[in-house]
Amino acid sequence: MNAPLPKHLLPGILQRETPQALIAALKNRFAERCSTALVVREQHGRDESSFAAPPPAAVVFAESTQDVADAVRLAGQYSVPVIPFGVGTSLEGHLLAVQGGISIDVSRMNRVLAINPEDLTVTVQPGVTRRQLNEEIKSTGLFFPIDPGADATLGGMSATRASGTNAVRYGTMRENVLALEVVTASGEIIRTGTRAKKSAAGYDLTRLMVGSEGTLGVITEVTVKLYPLPEAISAAVCSFPSIEAAVRTTIEIIQLGVPIARVELIDAHTVRMVNAHSRLALREEPMLLMEFHGTPNGVKEQAELVQELASGHGGNAFEWASTPEERTRLWTARHNAYFAAIQSKPGCRAISTDTCVPISRLADCLLESVAEAEASGIPYFLVGHVGDGNFHFGYLIDPDNAQERDAAEALNHQLVARALSLEGTCTGEHGIGLGKMDFLLSETGGGAVDMMRAIKRALDPQNIMNPGKIFTL
Amino acid sequence: MNAPLPKHLLPGILQRETPQALIAALKNRFAERCSTALVVREQHGRDESSFAAPPPAAVVFAESTQDVADAVRLAGQYSVPVIPFGVGTSLEGHLLAVQGGISIDVSRMNRVLAINPEDLTVTVQPGVTRRQLNEEIKSTGLFFPIDPGADATLGGMSATRASGTNAVRYGTMRENVLALEVVTASGEIIRTGTRAKKSAAGYDLTRLMVGSEGTLGVITEVTVKLYPLPEAISAAVCSFPSIEAAVRTTIEIIQLGVPIARVELIDAHTVRMVNAHSRLALREEPMLLMEFHGTPNGVKEQAELVQELASGHGGNAFEWASTPEERTRLWTARHNAYFAAIQSKPGCRAISTDTCVPISRLADCLLESVAEAEASGIPYFLVGHVGDGNFHFGYLIDPDNAQERDAAEALNHQLVARALSLEGTCTGEHGIGLGKMDFLLSETGGGAVDMMRAIKRALDPQNIMNPGKIFTL
Structure with missing residues (x-):
């Protein structure tokens, strides 16, 4: 059972009525792809956060950009909020209908539209998940590195500026989204960029949308960078006498500019939970789970240097996951740490x-x-x-x-x-x-949040795009 | 002598009057740091572009963020445009007072404020130039890679989303600016980010400002990423029988994911100009000027692979610039290609x-x-x-x-x-x-430009921040 919304959010909550006329118009346009069944609405009214709110009034299952544009335009006619929904893995209540409104589920927009291996780019619909993407591009010898814990959609990952374990080397969604197609609050369809690697062409609308949490538009297409699968990959586990020793090792790795692909801290409590959940037998001490990408020689060089740094802080000899299967098992266990923890209590x-x-x-x-x-x-x-x-x-x-x-x-x-x-x-x-x-507010000061509010008001004058998130208006 | 403005720009030109009362207020506030001397105004009314416009009505030499804020606030009281000025190296007319107004020269704001070598970041005032920055951080073993042809300021480079020869490996200003301090159109001082490497905290105001060409605010502080100087660096020149051969080689380098630091094409005409200007004796054929960064082994591996690719397209054996002096000489010649060309006619x-x-x-x-x-x-x-x-x-x-x-x-x-x-x-x-x-407009379609205009109107309702650039209103 979800907990009630924290008290400090209550002033922002203003459940707006969703008129029956809008529901009728949506049913007319989308037929059985507009659902008002309670079970469907409830499924779209919660996420992995600890917040709770009444479910949306209806769920529209979009199958095309035009579907999204039409749903937004209809909602706009009644000043009713729209909330984009991918697979529901938000940890911060992004999907909750705190001001009422309709959920636009884009999970059926799950096609990979264009793979351009020679340019290291791919264009996908927003409902494609990160695992699906990597599966579909497997034969190209390329991969998409951004990996939040959940198997999130590319649309949701863009909207929350997600990252994950590979970001230390490959960056976050901020660095990896090249261009977006977005349905704006007025139901217009815009493109925020091209497939060129660099651009100085006007305001960076791509990065304004990345991280805007659905409050400025609904993302309907995403073009991201891909990377050649490294010639050599090796993963290692190293246990430390203390969290501090593991952290000090990490700091030295970064300060020396070692191009490490992943370096994840897992504390002893969590190793215990992960062992139980994923049937592993990792030493129940603070540990770093690392991965090195490069040429065989390059990987060897990196690993030797990092082993030396780790030993200087009491780290054990690395235990290697040398086969792809062992590596996958380790990283899946890491990605499931959250669920392992939840199941521990x-x-x-x-x-x-x-x-x-x-x-x-x-x-x-x-x-x-x-x-x-x-x-x-x-x-x-x-x-x-x-x-x-x-x-x-x-x-x-x-x-x-x-x-x-x-x-x-x-x-x-x-x-x-x-x-x-x-x-x-x-x-x-x-x-x-x-x-x-x-x-x-504490982090940026009021001036920056006021600037965000001014942008929001300019681009969404009716405040229908996922209202009540990021800031109050 | 500069050429007149191209005809298609004329509708955007609306020279606004700069009232004497504003000049008096600026002189009162800034004393001799507000100049109306024609020679000073003319120097601030042109750049490296081929455009021309009447000079600004006055130039304010700012020495602090508060100076900038006060100048903007005073200009705002009279609805008079303000145009930030660094060292005047824009190639696209950014500095021209096409709608009149005052120039705010930030070149005296040229202090490096905080070097954080352990975090690989540095915070500077906007008038610091890229060469000055690298000089001042020399002792840390770190460097700042972004290198437009000119020795531009960090403020100007941020405002135009600049890049240069190292971008293929290190990214552009888009990827390398962590946070900004900005004076907004209302004269308020805001911060757009922190020194954390990643953030998902609200709209990405940093990247909205990067590339906004002074139209949304005046940049008064810049925090950028630094990189450890590579253990090994080597630069090589390779001549090709045709531009096509050089380009096909480059495409293969990128598609194979070789982490090359620089790969610059110079055509035969330009090699000739560069030889004349920089007293070099480069083979007057299409060439690639390359640089490899990494460990000694890594650099060797990269170079061998690239040499193999080049040979496959008829490229010559690499000629190496092995000492730092030879490298500097080559890259200075490359950076001066623009000036070499100008002087050739x-x-x-x-x-x-x-x-x-x-x-x-x-x-x-x-x-x-x-x-x-x-x-x-x-x-x-x-x-x-x-x-x-x-x-x-x-x-x-x-x-x-x-x-x-x-x-x-x-x-x-x-x-x-x-x-x-x-x-x-x-x-x-x-x-x-x-x-x-x-x-x-052709590139993005009208919808995206309309979104930019809406943001501009929201953040600068009087249209005083470098008006008449990027789009017409």
């Missing part, structure tokens, strides 16, 4: 944090927050894309226990305050959504 | 093109455009950041010869039309400025 939900700090501040930020979490007595998991200075605590709470929730929220507040004081951000990759609006 | 100006296409289309786009340029009889230079699909023709015209100008403009139009038909962009790194507004 039946009925719990996770309050996930997402701070990111400059790497020189990472040890301070992490260690103080670990001490606070330990002192609270609340079970937690801790994983980190530590090469980027980004890490996630997940406080495992009973959603019906107000005291636990308050304690977890307090931990998150302290963590964010600490990250901001260390020149970091409240969210590295999950987005603002419902729960971090106040954090965004 | 006394009194001429260059109409510079800046198209960028997906690399699979590069050979087609380039070769047809070379044929057209040859047929026109207009002397030209041709250099290209070909690893990115970006290249520049410079048509060398007598600015007083209307026929030559028309012929050069026609060549540029044909080139842009070709690039757009090949899924490319009209500008890879110079920006839209005055001369490419129609191209931007």
Whole structure:
């Protein structure tokens, strides 16, 4: 059962009525592809966050850009909110109909439209998931590196500026989306860029849309960069006597400019949960899970240097995952850490944090927050894309226990305050959504949020595009 | 002497009056740091483009963010345009006071504010130039790779989304600016980001400002990424029997994912100009000027692979620039290609093109455009950041010869039309400025430009921030 919305969000909540005339118009246009069945609406009215709100009034299953444009235009005629929906893996309440309205499900828009292997680009519909994409481009010898924990859609990943374990080498959606097709609030279809690798042609609408969380438009097509599969890949696990030792090793890796592809911290609690969930036998100590990409010699050089750095901090000899199967098993276990944690405490939900700090501040930020979490007595998991200075605590709470929730929220507040004081951000990759609006204000100051509001008002004068997210108006 | 503004721009020109009361207020606030001397105004009223306009009514020499904020606020009280000025190296008329107004010269804001070597970041004032920056961070073992031809300021480079020869490996200003401080149209000072490497915190105001050409605010502080100086660097020159052979080699380098740091095409005409200007004796054939960064082994591997690819297309054995001095000499010659070309025809100006296409289309786009340029009889230079699909023709015209100008403009139009038909962009790194507004419309369609206009109106309701650039309102 989901918990009620946190109190500080209540002023933003204004359930707008969805007139029957709109529902009738949608049913007329979309027939059985417009559903008002409660089970369908409820499925589209929740995500992986701990927030809850009444479900949307209807769900439209779009199969084309024109479908999306028509749904937005009809909703606009009645000033009714529209909320894009991919596969529902948001961690920040992005999908919740906090001001009512209709959900536009783009999961059927799941075709890979154009693979251009010679240019290292691919254009997809927004409902294509990251795993599906990598499956479909397998034969080209290329891959798409961005990998949030869930098998999210490319549309959703663009909308939340997602990243994952490969970002330390390959960047985030910010660096990897080349161009978008977007349906605007007026139902117009625009293109934000070309397939050229660079451009200085006017305002960077692509990057304005990437991370706008559905509040400026619905993404209907995504062109992203691909990368040649490295000639050699090797993954290694290294255990450390302390979190600090693992973090200090990571800092040195980055400062030396080692082009490491992945460097993930997993704390001892989480290794234990992962072992239980994925039937692994990893040493239950703080560990770094690493991957090296390059030529065979290059990979060897990187690994030797990193092993040397790790040994200097008491790290063990690397344990290698040398076959693709072993590698997949390890990384799948890492990606399932969230679910492993959730299952470790039946009925719990996770309050996930997402701070990111400059790497020189990472040890301070992490260690103080670990001490606070330990002192609270609340079970937690801790994983980190530590090469980027980004890490996630997940406080495992009973959603019906107000005291636990308050304690977890307090931990998150302290963590964010600490990250901001260390020149970091409240969210590295999950987005603002419902729960971090106040954090965004603290982070940027009111002037920047006022600028965001001015842009929102200009591009969506009726405030129908996923309203009530990122900021209040 | 500068040529008159091209005819198609005339409708956008509306010289607004600058009231004496504003000049008096600026003189009162800035004393001798506000100049109305004609020579100073004229120096701030031109750039490296072939456009001309009456000079600004006054020039304010800002020494702090507060100076900029005060100047903008005063100008706003009289609805008078403000135009930021760094060192005046724009190629697209960005600095021209086409609607009158005052120039805000930030070249005295030239301090490096914070070097954070452990985080690979640096924060500078906008008047710091790229060479100055690299000089000041020399002792850290880090470098800043973005290198437009001119020794431009970081503020100007941010405002035009500049790049250069290293972009193929290190990206452009789009990928390398972490955060900005900006004075908005209302004179408010905002911060667009933190020093965290990743962020999903609200709209990406950093990247909205990067490339906005002064039309949304004045950049007063820039935080950029730095990179560890590679352990090994080697530069090589390789001559080819044809431009096509050089381009096909480049395409293979990129498609194989070789992490080449620089790969620049210089055509035979331009090699001749560069030899004359920089007293070099390069073989006067189409050539690639390349640089490899990495570990000593890594560099060797890359170079061997690229040599093999080049040989397959008739490329000569690489000639190596092995000492830092030889490398600097070569790259300085490359950076001075523009000036070498200008000096090859006394009194001429260059109409510079800046198209960028997906690399699979590069050979087609380039070769047809070379044929057209040859047929026109207009002397030209041709250099290209070909690893990115970006290249520049410079048509060398007598600015007083209307026929030559028309012929050069026609060549540029044909080139842009070709690039757009090949899924490319009209500008890879110079920006839209005055001369490419129609191209931007063709490239993006009206919907995207309307979105840009809506953002501009929302953030600058009086249209005082560098008006008349990128689009007409």
